[in-house]
Amino acid sequence: MPIQFLQRGRAASACSRRFRHIAFALPLAAGLACLPAEAQTGDALHHPEEGDNAITVTGVRQSYRGDFAMREIPQAITQIDAETLQQNNILRLTDALDMNASVVRQNTLGGLWDSFAVRGFAGDENMPSGYLVNGFNAGRGFGGQRDVAGIERVDVLKGPSAALMGRGEPGGTINLVTKQAEIGRTFGSGALQFGSYDRFRVDADANLALTGGITARLIGYYEKGDTFRDHVEQKRWGFLPSIGIALGEKTRLTYDFEWTRVEVPFDRGIVVLDNDFHTVPRSRFLGEPGDGDTVARATSHQLRLEHQFNDDWSLLVGASHRDTLLTGFSSDAETVASRQTLYRDGHSLSRQRRSRRYDAEHNVARAEIAGSFETGALRHRVLIGGDFDHFRYDNYFTRFRPPLLSSSPSDQAAYVIDIDDPAYGRYPLPATTVTTNRLDSQRSFGFYVQDQIELTDRLQIRVGGRYDNLTLEVENRLLAVPSRFNDRKFSRFSPQAGIVYALSKPISLYAAYGQGYRANVGADFHNAIFDPETSESIEVGAKLMALGGALTGTLSVYQLTKDNVLASDANNPGFSVAIGKARSRGAELDINGHLSGDVDVMLSYAYTDAEARSRVLDPNYSFQINPGDPLINIPRHNLNMQVAKHFTIGDREAQLGAGLQYVGKRSGETGTDFMLPAHRLVRLFGNIQLIDEVELFGTVSNLFNAEWYASSYAAMWVQPGTPRTATVGLRARF
Template sequence: MLRFAKDRRLLAGTLPFAMVMAPFGATAAEEAEAGASADGEERSEAITVTGVRQAYRGNFAVSEIPQSIAEIDAKTLEQNGIQRLTDALDLNASVVRQNTLGGLWDSFAIRGFAGDENMPSGYLVNGFNGGRGFGGQRDAAGIERVEVLKGPAAALVGRGEPGGTINLVTRQAELGRTFGTAAIQYGSWDRVRGEADVNVALTGGLTVRLIGYAEDGGTFRDHVHQSRWGFLPSVGLAVGPDTRLTYDFEKTRVAVPFDRGIVVLNGDFDTVPRSRFLGEPGDGDTVARAEGHQLRLQHEFGDRWSLLVGGSIRDTLLTGFSSDAETVASRQALYRDGRSLSRQRRSRRYAANHKVIRAELAGEFDTGPLRHRVLIGADHDEFTYDNYFTRYRPPTLASSPTGQQGNVIDILDPVYGRFPLPATSVTTDRTDRQRATGAYVQDQIEITERLQVRIGGRYDRVTLETDNRLPGAAMSHVRRKVDRFSPQAGVVYKLAEPVSLYAAYGRGFRANIGTDVNGVIFDPETSESIEAGVKITLLGGALNGTLAVFQLNKANVLATDTDNPGYSLAIGKARSRGMEFDLNGRLPGGVDVLVSYAYTDAEARSSMLDPNFSFQISPGDPLINIPKHNLNMQVAKTFAIGERAAQIGAGMQHLGKRSGETGTDFMLPSHTLFRLFGKVDVMKHLELFGSITNLFDEHWYANSYSPLWVQPGAPRTGTVGLRARF
């Protein structure tokens, strides 16, 4: 009750702020409209630099980049009522969900490759590495757009997965303007949410943007109540006509019970209802916190050169207990009687600190008839991860354990709190540090009006350290340095004004965290990527599409050390290849359309044992949670009801069947989900909006780690709300 009251007070404090700002903003908007000409002239004289350039991109139209790029913009996020990054990424078929640590981090695969399944997926925030750490699933509040940068980008971005990179462009202070939105909404399972986004021009060159959200309510899962809040302000300052300084702050908190999902016994996905919680409410919430700072300075040197420098620091902490189904068959009573689920009990304290500094010079020059557009940059990245993990494990069935010793719950008739919560003992007490310094250069040469060639490369020096504080560890402190060069090459040929052909090649790497049985830090994963495609621009730029084919290869994937059970070796190989099609824009008649399809064939390419359960993996075995077919489509139409503007839209996602456990034949079934969304102006500056997801209430499964850890997807879910604009 105390937690509930505290969360309600937080909502009560946020929502009145949002609603009070709405009428104030309407007045401000009317005043600004009345004096737009004069104010606009004054601002244009005082401020020249108003936008914020994105790192790693340079001065290129999308059609000139030898890479497949998809964007999920603010309008699409708002239309669908999206509140989590995970749901936003569902809109692009090249990205699929992976194991989310009981719903407490973001994990996804791009073009079939996911990286380390024991860590959250990395992503960029305004070009800075920002996704690592344990701050909970990223909320969509504060996100202006999501960029899915597919293919071989390691030559610029650096250490990462070969399938691509996610870059989140946040909502940043817009200089010289005052505007905002505020919204309150109510959804299924008594979920209440309020959010506000207010951009205030304090002076001609100083603007503050205040973004906040708070959410509280139940879920379709029994005993799983969640609360979350965040404060994400941005400050923009024009330092002269050609220089802009931007500071972004992040403070978030998520509290939710750790939830491994349901069990699937003998392939029966109806073994238990999708709502059944198989953890222990007495474990309480797992809490994830994040605090981050990001500072960027952008300077324009005339029309052809610009400099972007900045730094970021982010601290995250995840703490809590959970009761998770035991996955080893020799300890699992469920396989004997079909109802007694043996459970481990775990505690986690994952703390991470991530620091990044970087600088990039972008510009262009000519050498005779050739036009060069170059990027020259360097960065330094430090990531420190403290992993303190404790566990209680049920004894083997051969010892005939009691129900209490097995920490058993009856999956058909659960009685929570039946036994005292077992005490745990330390199994991991370790600090991993990664320090990386890199420099890169890229030159895109315009040889003719139709032909452009891109060449580039990046050199990285990475230092890996592990401090193992467990008694009896083979080595308490180990350190290793790795040097890598990641080249890239690409070509773009304009076949006709609306059609461009491209091809690209690149190599990359990603450090493996941890050590082998001898305490030696693993070799890094290495990768090789190739892709080719065609880009089209139709209807005067209103409609854009990309068709691409690709192949990715990885080596040094972690696998079980067969001579030393419980340890791993970097010996595995994997391959992913496929085809993608992305189309978005506006059709004649004002119809917005989005189509995204991916065929992905991702498989193991060597014989090895799975590092988690030691299942045999053979060449050709599919990678976990990767469907061969993924399709997302939606349309939206704006129209008028009398004098009121309105919009209605519909979408569909089809996800094919996919492996639910590495090295076995357990498969998650395919599913097709439909959604509706719409909005209508109820008065000036105030709109009513709503959405329904999983319209036909299909049973579906978001991801899986084993048949005993399957995450069911939400049933039909409705949301309705009011949004004020000014």
């Protein structure tokens, strides 16, 4: 059956599935609105912090955190709040994570998924990076790069927290706190903006109090425009409502729905020949416009119930379901030298043609009890919880590949494009054949417990652990029965421990140790299921809170080790190979605060030394990975800093700010000496109130139009960074 027909049939199936999601979501929302509820003055949960500036957390209690002040937690945690996102007019999660130096960009599959490393470790290069949503493991799948619409705050939870998180990377976990319906209030905002390359965007956020105890928050966005890349236009939209119901003064039910879509051509970026980053202009598209858009869709539901038994004990129960689907064709540079004409004549680029259908379904259920009690003179604050996680990934991949140069192929046979003078559509689009048709399934359940004990007014210790039970199944439909089926089971207990000492009122010291356990997705080219990743982490640091809580900071030093690390199998796209052990160690400094003179400051610096610790020979490419080789896309030095000044013009409020990002040089290809150069990016932002509740805002990114490179997979697949861009818009509130 032709692949085109298969995609049409599967697209129709996906369309039917999306309508089922909508049919489920709308009656559920209506049914929730009919539930009886007592009036409640608000849904804010107040957790007292040190100093005069207390922090009020709106919405549900912080999962995995318990009732702790930030300085009591033996772990480095930083937050990228809504104000920072709005100041810089950040629209994607990838750009938001740039604000923290501990997080760096990785290969994003041509800009079609989120991929990042925390403290040097990124996970599987063939999969998008996972993250939490409101404490739930709900970020897996292929829904395109996450838009920040609907995000209230991004938590970067660094360090050895896997004893609770379970299946995260040892370097840290990203938790997205979404904008929750705020019960009993009606307010909203809307923005309209225009930017470089004819980009247009509109978004809206309306919190509507329907009754005394029921509130709906409706969030949506639409974006369309060109990009700096030739022949690459994009369209994105999303609808992300939230319904909050007060089931009495101590109980809250929250339902969140997500429905998003991204349409953009698959774009592998530029080629770099002989380390010349000016081989082609950064705007040159080396794919094929005739391939059309790659489309990524996501539909999800999340339901959470929180109950406060009394001042000491609370319960959080919830479940989530997420479907994602990514489909499309692409034409990409061939990466193997023995098939690449470009290495012979310097201008004829041999290309592959591929199609993808990545269909994933993710179900999560979890429950957590948090509370405190005393045994004699000791105070205990405990977290006890469990979760179930089922991830199902249907991978259908086809490919055309140019023949070996030894066969003297014609330009048409090698699917060549001239990088100096590209003629798109010169040859018929090559037919592809199936290389991957596989169903991966992961089922896991885990239980965790944590107890933080106050030994004295100054000294606290934390002990805990997590038990995980994993079942991994792979069905390779290209193999004969029964060899096509494979399954394995694993289980493990992962301990954690920490200590916090209040040296003085503004300064506390901490240390932490933890182990982690995470299943690797899929199997290698021979259908062998990978062993899970295991990790060990140690961290020490100091936390500062000064100026009555207006200025906070964390200084930390860490070392992480990881076994059973995967890397992409370059000779078999869509598959991975095990490369053994890796280690990352480094130091970080994060400072955030509000200074006298109405000035906001933010500083984030990270030194990261991440390297392979095993010796691996790739038989297809004849390159050697040696202990000490740097991990791909991880810079040693990374810095992001920002200053913003609030002032008035007449009686109108205004703000002006500037930021600087520095990213050091880093490896651009595993097992070779190809390096991406360092870059410095300067940004400006500002806003002014035109009339009451209406403001004009603007941003300029990459002010000095620096040439930079976001990430790389190989010298043939390098993602150039965006040139100078400007945005201007209007935002209104009610």
